[in-house]
Amino acid sequence: MEHDPADWFCRIRSSRKRVVPCSIQWLKRLRPALFRQDLIALFDLLQQQRIKPLIALRFPLAEARQAHELLGKGGVTGKIVLVRQRVVA
Numbered sequence: 001m002e003h004d005p006a007d008w009f010c011r012i013r014s015s016r017k018r019v020v021p022c023s024i025q026w027l028k029r030l031r032p033a034l035f036r037q038d039l040i041a042l043f044d045l046l047q048q049q050r051i052k053p054l055i056a057l058r059f060p061l062a063e064a065r066q067a068h069e070l071l072g073k074g075g076v077t078g079k080i081v082l083v084r085q086r087v088v089a
Helices: 005-014 024-030 032-047 061-073
Strands: 056-058 080-084
Touching: 024 032, 056 061, 061 080
Parallel strands: 056 080
Antiparallel strands: none
């Protein structure tokens, strides 16, 4: 059974619960110490493998334009990651 996001929002409003959006840019700019604490905690969780980022696609840095175009089209679930090519000597 699919859930309608509008229905969920209406139930939240009718129950008088607060919905507080989070903006990482806002946090970094206005509360840098709190941002730094959150970032350290996030990297710690990543290192412990308690969280795993959802990566949709990886592109070589040389294909950054294609990655950006794909991002602009939308519909991508997860992150698009740019990776540098390894230099083999």
